[in-house]
Amino acid sequence: MQQCLNIDPGKCTGCRQCELGCSFAHEEFFSSSRSRIKVFDLHDQGLFVPYTCTQCADAWCMAACPVDAIQVDADTGAKTVDTGVCVGCKVCTIACPFGTINYVSATGKVAKCDLCGGDPACVKACPTGAISYIDSDTAGFSKMQQWVDKTAAQHNVQT
Amino acid sequence: MAWNQKVLRVDLSNGSCVNEALNMRWAKKYLGQRGLGSKYLSEEIDPTVDPLSADNKLIFVTGPLTGTCASTSARYSVVTKGPLTGAIACSNSGGQMGAELRMAGWDMVIFEGRSAQPVYLVIRDDKAELHNADGFIWGKTVWETESAIRAKHGDSQMRVAAIGAPGERGVLFSCIVNDQHRAAGRSGVGAVMGSKNLKAVAVRGTGCVEVNDPDQFMQATNAAKAVLAEHPVTGQGLPAYGTQVLMNVINQSGALPTRNARDVQFEGAENISAEAMVEKRATDNKPNLVRNAACFSCTIACGRISQIDRSHFTVKERPEYWKASGGLEYENAWSLGAANGVDDLEAITFINFLCNEHGLDPITLGATLSAAMELYDVGAISDKDCGGIKLKFGDARALVQMAEMTISGEGFGKEIGQGSKRLCEKYGHADLSMTVKGLEFPAYDPRGVQGMGLTYATSNRGACHVRSYTVGSEIMGVPVKTDPHVTEGKAELVMAVQDATGAFDSAGVCIFTSFGWTLEDLAAQVDAACSGEWTVDKLVEVGERIWNLERKFNLAAGLTGKDDTLPKRILKEAARTGPAKGMTCRLDEMLPEYYALRGWTKDGVPTTKTLNRLKL
Structure with missing residues (x-):
């Protein structure tokens, strides 16, 4: 079974614990700018949106890398950066249509979400369950369930 | 580190x-x-x-x-x-x-x-x-x-x-x-x-924050987060209802200063409560509250995001206020609402937006407007003074107009902008200013919560609820329930909460954590993060040192023990309704004991012994 991060913006309070968990897991310090997951504040709509790499199966970053520094983690399916190989050319950052792989000037390498080897720190840090790590093949199931419940409720009201 | x-x-x-x-x-x-x-x-x-x-x-x-x-x-x-x-x-x-x-x-x-x-x-x-x-x-x-x-x-x-x-x-x-x-x-x-x-x-800032012992710090912070998640106030009450969870509770306790503290209960409290904020409006079928929101790293998320009814008189012609923005907290719902006898939730949400947009303290703004309404009521100011506005208690339109004049600095708004102490002195009714040391007191009437009387009177920045929030104990029973109507033991309670608050306020965390966290919880996190040894005793000592340092500053600035008092109304006029009916705040039963516990003279001056003990 392959798992993926599933994000429910409706549950996000904008606390950025995910960013702190991420930076701590990878760097042992707290830094929003070094986090591989970012929370966006859509202030006027009253909405917060955590945003990170979706681990494309056929990943643009991986295809673009001229030195094959980006590899597939066999266990999780995550696309991971081998910092020993990465030359910091940034071609992957251009290739990624989502902006979720980024150059870090402090290290001279790129960084992206690596699913923490299958135990994502952002999921553990999130206090509201806005980020979960679930079976990617049935990621839509809970949404289906919500619609089923909603439809059922409407049906009950009408009858 | x-x-x-x-x-x-x-x-x-x-x-x-x-x-x-x-x-x-x-x-x-x-x-x-x-x-x-x-x-x-x-x-x-x-x-x-x-x-x-x-x-x-x-x-x-x-x-x-x-x-x-x-x-x-x-x-x-x-x-x-x-x-x-x-x-x-x-x-x-x-x-x-x-x-x-x-x-x-x-x-x-x-x-x-x-x-x-x-x-x-x-x-x-x-x-x-x-x-x-x-x-x-x-x-x-x-x-x-x-x-x-x-x-x-x-x-x-x-x-x-x-x-x-x-x-x-x-x-x-x-x-x-x-x-x-x-x-x-x-x-x-x-x-x-x-x-x-x-x-x-x-x-x-693109850098980072480092802690002394990362592993110990993660253990301590995770344990502390669990405490907040499991506590009914920080895990349920505050995220769901925000601080507004207090509106009905304080009103029922007879401690909600109403119409410039003429009363201690507001008949319209329910209409401006947390419960009202989540109720769908008849006009647009949407609630005032859009969602809760958190400050950086906060796992409580008491913040309110609200949206004003587009058909409401305040924003009908002003679509720039149709977006979601910071909603009412309890203090602001009180100061703009109950304090003025106004129960129009949308109107006070609007003034709250204005306070954020233009940078005004909504507590002092609301409390000063309520003092102005009483000045108007007793005939000390007239329609003419107010630029034609009939500044009557309960009138939401007059309240909004006067708030906007305060922001623009027009006419009588200029007088409001000086705060209630200067306003009431100017119009010959100094007693109508509900202030201590010139700062308006917040949403708890000391006649119904005695400990808050001592809190306001002794607060180093003037009347303030977040220097020693004894409401936690006296009303909510956190961490231990005390009787809000008795003065016995309050000197000790106030002092303990003041010192603990000094530690929380100096660590970088929110005082609301103290509903769930003890000083042990805080000490474990500070100790893991900072070099040096940080125990509970040390935090209490730091808190007490801060309190005395602030006191020393104020005495040197010209304040004296005589300033540790309350408005005459709170000391002399008894509450007219509710559980505290017939009561005034009995500050004189608490203050001398408080000074003694603090190691201050009977005039409220820290003794040399006290200052030496605290290395001040």
Whole structure:
């Protein structure tokens, strides 16, 4: 079974614990700018949106890398950066249509979400369950369930 | 570690920005934020200076936990000498600003002198420079200022703390607003910023915050987060209803100051309560509350995001206020609502938006408007004084109009902008100002909660609920229930809460954690984060030291034990309804015992023995 991060913006309070968990897991310090997951504040709509790499199966970053520094983690399916190989050319950052792989000037390498080897720190840090790590093949199931419940409720009201 | 050990000193008179080392000896004695900022201020200014002169200083200061993953570690404080009170002022804010300052590598920023021209400060990591604000953001609102600075500097992630036009003009209860609706709200710190010709502080930090023992820190912070999640107040009440969970509770307790504290219960309380905020409106079938929101790293998320009914008279013709923004907290719902006898939820939400947009303290604004309404009621001011507005208790339209005049500085709005003490003195009714040391008291009537009377009377920044929130014990039973109507034991309670609060306020975390956390929980996190040994005893000692340091500053500024009192109404006029019916606040039964417990003379002066014990 392959798992993926599933994000429910409706549950996000904008606390950025995910960013702190991420930076701590990878760097042992707290830094929003070094986090591989970012929370966006859509202030006027009253909405917060955590945003990170979706681990494309056929990943643009991986295809673009001229030195094959980006590899597939066999266990999780995550696309991971081998910092020993990465030359910091940034071609992957251009290739990624989502902006979720980024150059870090402090290290001279790129960084992206690596699913923490299958135990994502952002999921553990999130206090509201806005980020979960679930079976990617049935990621839509809970949404289906919500619609089923909603439809059922409407049906009950009408009858 | 934990402290960045870096202070940015900005001399506004000559435009210099200098990086200097944090005084670590003081950091070990005062921890950070409120404590450390107060120490710097007391060492660097003469306590008798005019608060709005170039000789006063304005300090933005974080705590050692600010910017870490400890829950609620968003906080920074603004410390200065306050213009409403002439006492030491310290206002605490959340949002993202404090953490950004820490990630930019700083612990504090000290502003001194006065700029000849309006300026704003931009901090990008270790680089800091002043820019010209004239013809750019001077005169603009807080919200416009944030957008303009981000656009000009090409960085949408910049955090901005700013004053509005009232702060530039010296409205005495101006605040400093960051992240659109988080504020260093009380004591008029925004007026001090305005007097220095400083419009805004913009920060972008791409660095990091490090702690002394990462593994121990993660263990301590995770355990502390679990405590908050499991506690009924921080895990359920505050996220669901915000601080507004208190409106009906305090009203039922007969401790809701109503119509300038003529009464202690408000018949319209339900209409402006947390329960009303989640109810769908008849007009548009939507509730006032959009969602809850958190400050940086906060796992409680008590913040309110609200949307005003588009058909409401306040915004019908003004679509710029149709968006979601910072909604009502309990204090503001009280000050703008119950204090004025107004139960129009949408109207008071609108004034709350205006306070955020223009940088005003809604507690003092609402309380001053209610004093004005009473002046109008007793005939001390007339329609003519008010520019034709009939300033009657309960009139939402009059309230909104007068709030807008205060913001623009037109007509009688100029008088409101001086706060209720100066207003009531001017019109010959000094007793109608519900203030202590010149600061309006918040949403708890001391006749119904005796401990809050002692809290207000002795608070070093004037009447304030967040210096020793005994409501926790007296009404909510946290951590232990005490009877709100008795004075026995309150001196001890107030002192213990004051000292503990000093520690929480200096660590970088939110005081709301103290509903769930004991000092043990806090000490475990501070100890793991900071070098040195941080025990509960040490935190209590730090808290007590801060309290006495602030007291020393105020005495040197000219305040005396005589200022530790309450408005006559609270001491002499009994509550007319509710569980506290027939009661006044019996401050005289608590104050002498409090002084004795503090190790102060009967006139409220710390003895040499006390000062020596605290190494002051």
